[in-house]
Amino acid sequence: MTLDIPLSLSELENYLAKGADLLRGSVDQADFKAYIFPLMFFKRISDVYLEEYAAALDESDGDHEYASFAENHRFTIPDGCLWDDIRERTENIGQALQTAFREIEKANPDTLYGIFGNASWTNKEKLSDAKLANLIEHFSPQTLSKAAVAPDVFGNAYEYLIKRFADQSNKKAGEYYTPRSVVGLLVNILDPAEGETIYDPACGTGGMLIEVIEHVKKSGGSPKTLWGKLYGQEKVLATSAIARMNLLLHGVEDFNIAREDTLRTPAFYTGNHLAQFDCVLANPPFSLKKWGHEEWTKDSWGRNRIGGVPPKGYADWAWVQHM
Structure with a gap:
C-alpha cells in the first residue's frame, strides 16, 4: 500500500535519511550520494508519471491511450521501467535498476541523459538483492508525487541530504x-x-x-x-x-x-x-594540483593573456582568469 498523505519538510528529511542509513556497512559513506540520489529521483519521476497518467485519464474519461501520450508527461518512462516494476523483482534487482535507468535516459535524451550516474548497482558483494529489496521497500510506501511533496519541499530535502552526506563523509x-x-x-x-x-x-x-x-x-x-x-x-x-x-x-x-x-x-x-x-x-x-598547466601555456581561448600562467601546483589564478 502507498500513502498519498502530504509530507512536511522535516518528515521528508527524516524519511530520506533513514533510507540512506540502510546503506551503512555496504557502501562507503562518501559514496552514499551516488546511490541514494538516483534512487530518490527514480521514485519521484515514477510517482509523478503515475500522477500525470491519472490526471490524463480523468481528463479523457478513462482513455488509456490518451493518458500514455508523451504530451501528458514531463518525462517519458518506457514500459517495465516504473518503480513498481522494479519493486516486483526478487532477483538481480541491481541489474533491473540499471536497465531501467538506462532506458529512461535513452527515452529522454535532451533532459535525462546520464543523469543516473555510474554507480555499481550490479555489484552483489556491495549490494545484495536482499539489501536492495530492503532499500526499495523503505521508499515504496510513501508516494512522492507533486500532490504529496511540492517541488520546493522536495528540493529543500534534497539539499538537506547533500549537506548531511558531506558532513558525514568529510571525505x-x-x-x-x-x-x-x-x-x-x-x-x-x-x-x-x-x-x-x-x-x-x-x-x-x-x-x-x-x-x-x-x-x-x-x-x-x-x-x-x-x-x-x-x-x-x-x-x-x-x-x-x-x-x-x-x-x-x-x-x-x-x-x-x-x-x-x-x-x-x-x-x-x-x-x-x-x-x-x-x-x-x-x-x-582551491589549490588544485593537476589542473592542466601545460594546456594553459597555449590556451586557445587566450585566458593566459591576463596575468600569465599560474603555477603548476595551484590553479587558483587560472579560475580567476577563466571567470
Missing part, C-alpha cells in the same frame, strides 16, 4: 559541497536579478544556481525568467548528475549543466570566444 566533501551560508553571502553580494544569465564554472551539486533562484524569488522577481539562463559546469560525473537532479527536483524546467573539465575544456562558447554572462559566481576547488 572530499569540499569537491561538491559549499556551506549554504557561504553560498547565500556570495549571492547576496552579487545580487542577481530576474532575466539575467547566471554561470557557475565549478557548480558541484548546483547549490549556487538554486540559491540564485531563491534570491530572485525573495526579491519579488519571477524565477521563471531564469529558465534557460542557468549555466554550470562540473567535471565529476556523479556530481554533475546530482546538480541536474537538484535543479529538476526544485522545479526548474530549463537549464544547462555540462559535465566537463572547465579549465581544460570550457563548455560554453560562441565561435572563437568564451560565452559571457551577466553574473558569474563560484567556489572553485
Whole structure:
C-alpha cells in the first residue's frame, strides 16, 4: 500500500535519511550520494508519471491511450521501467535498476541523459538483492508525487541530504559541497536579478544556481525568467548528475549543466570566444594540483593573456582568469 498523505519538510528529511542509513556497512559513506540520489529521483519521476497518467485519464474519461501520450508527461518512462516494476523483482534487482535507468535516459535524451550516474548497482558483494529489496521497500510506501511533496519541499530535502552526506563523509566533501551560508553571502553580494544569465564554472551539486533562484524569488522577481539562463559546469560525473537532479527536483524546467573539465575544456562558447554572462559566481576547488598547466601555456581561448600562467601546483589564478 502507498500513502498519498502530504509530507512536511522535516518528515521528508527524516524519511530520506533513514533510507540512506540502510546503506551503512555496504557502501562507503562518501559514496552514499551516488546511490541514494538516483534512487530518490527514480521514485519521484515514477510517482509523478503515475500522477500525470491519472490526471490524463480523468481528463479523457478513462482513455488509456490518451493518458500514455508523451504530451501528458514531463518525462517519458518506457514500459517495465516504473518503480513498481522494479519493486516486483526478487532477483538481480541491481541489474533491473540499471536497465531501467538506462532506458529512461535513452527515452529522454535532451533532459535525462546520464543523469543516473555510474554507480555499481550490479555489484552483489556491495549490494545484495536482499539489501536492495530492503532499500526499495523503505521508499515504496510513501508516494512522492507533486500532490504529496511540492517541488520546493522536495528540493529543500534534497539539499538537506547533500549537506548531511558531506558532513558525514568529510571525505572530499569540499569537491561538491559549499556551506549554504557561504553560498547565500556570495549571492547576496552579487545580487542577481530576474532575466539575467547566471554561470557557475565549478557548480558541484548546483547549490549556487538554486540559491540564485531563491534570491530572485525573495526579491519579488519571477524565477521563471531564469529558465534557460542557468549555466554550470562540473567535471565529476556523479556530481554533475546530482546538480541536474537538484535543479529538476526544485522545479526548474530549463537549464544547462555540462559535465566537463572547465579549465581544460570550457563548455560554453560562441565561435572563437568564451560565452559571457551577466553574473558569474563560484567556489572553485582551491589549490588544485593537476589542473592542466601545460594546456594553459597555449590556451586557445587566450585566458593566459591576463596575468600569465599560474603555477603548476595551484590553479587558483587560472579560475580567476577563466571567470
